[in-house]
Amino acid sequence: MISLIRSEFDDLSEKEKYRMKAKAGYPIIGSEVRVIHDNGEEVAHDGVDIGELIVRSHGVMLGYWKNEEATSQTLRNGWLHTGDMATIDENGNVDIVDRKKDIIISGGENISSIEVEGVLYEHPEILEAAVIAVPHEKWGETPHAFIVLKTGVELTEDDIKAFTREKLAHFKSVTSVSFVDELPKTASGKIQKIHLRNDYWESKGKTGRFVN
Numbered sequence: 278m279i280s281l282i283r284s285e286f287d288d289l290s291e292k293e294k295y296r297m298k299a300k301a302g303y304p305i306i307g308s309e310v311r312v313i314h315d316n317g318e319e320v321a322h323d324g325v326d327i328g329e330l331i332v333r334s335h336g337v338m339l340g341y342w343k344n345e346e347a348t349s350q351t352l353r354n355g356w357l358h359t360g361d362m363a364t365i366d367e368n369g370n371v372d373i374v375d376r377k378k379d380i381i382i383s384g385g386e387n388i389s390s391i392e393v394e395g396v397l398y399e400h401p402e403i404l405e406a407a408v409i410a411v412p413h414e415k416w417g418e419t420p421h422a423f424i425v426l427k428t429g430v431e432l433t434e435d436d437i438k439a440f441t442r443e444k445l446a447h448f449k450s451v452t453s454v455s456f457v458d459e460l461p462k463t464a465s466g467k468i469q470k471i472h473l474r475n476d477y478w479e480s481k482g483k484t485g486r487f488v489n
Contacts, residue, residue, distance in 0.1 A: 292431075295438055303369055308334035311356070314367045324366035327387040334365065361379040379470060381410040381418050388449050390470075393420050396444040397437070397451075402430040405460050407468050411453060411477060419452040423473055425459060 304310040312320045312328040320326035337357045340348035352359050362375045374389040381388040390408040397406035405425040410418040420441075426432060434454040441450040461472040 278310060279435045285380075300369065304332075304371075306330060306338070310365075310371060312363050312371065316372040320365065321368070322365050322367050324364050324370075324372065327362050327374060327380070327389065329366055330359045330363040330371065330373065332359060333357065362389065379409075381408070381420050383413070383418050383448055384416040386448055390420065393422070393441065393445065393449060397422060397424070397440055399444065400437075400440055402427055402432055405468075407460050407470060407473055408451070409470055409474050409477065413452065416448070420449065421455070422451045422476065423455050423457050423460060425457060474481065 298318040311331050311334070312326075313331060314320060314328045320328040324414060333356050337352075340352060343452050351360075352379055360377045361373045362377050362380050363371050363373045375391050379390045381390060381393075388412075393408045394406050397403055397408070401422055404427045407423045408420050409423070411421040420436060422441075424432070437454045457478075461469040463469060
């Protein structure tokens with residue numbers, strides 16, 4: 278993928294150009310890119326419909342070393358299934374919105390956990406936030422937020438819910454909240470959602486949809 282501003286976008290505002298440059302961009306020469314639903318159908322090229330990004334080119338790996346199972350899951354019919362969830366617009370511009378394992382499927386709609394987290398970080402009293410999928414009797418899954426508050430601040434679960442409802446479509450808004458002192462992270466500072474999922478499911482005495 279290459280991120281660039283094409284000549285047809287010269288009339289865009291600087292803010293819009295910056296937004297376009299922040300996307301993954303367009304396929305490079307010699308590669309093919311598609312964004313598909315689980316049934317293999319391509320998503321609508323509207324910049325909104327979310328699906329998995331798959332790639333085909335001569336530069337794609339032949340497989341994982343001595344791991345046929347992982348190879349068969351990732352390489353299918355000549356296409357590399359990246360595990361990245363993305364949208365594609367009418368100009369073929371791809372925007373990666375989340376990892377597949379982090380997507381929340383609510384009422385048949387894909388919700389980007391990154392989008393919800395981005396809204397939570399807009400709250401002036403939230404220090405850190407992470408969002409995972411949790412079960413919901415009616416919708417299948419809904420967003421659950423783990424929140425680290427800034428020192429000396431007090432917020433309630435209802436405060437967080439109301440804030441996300443103001444900023445997001447209601448089906449994307451947080452339905453439950455856990456306030457924690459810190460979020461589990463790797464040595465490089467990446468939040469380890471696997472631990473958040475496992476802790477949540479362990480507290481409920483069930484096995485989660487995602488365990489790795």
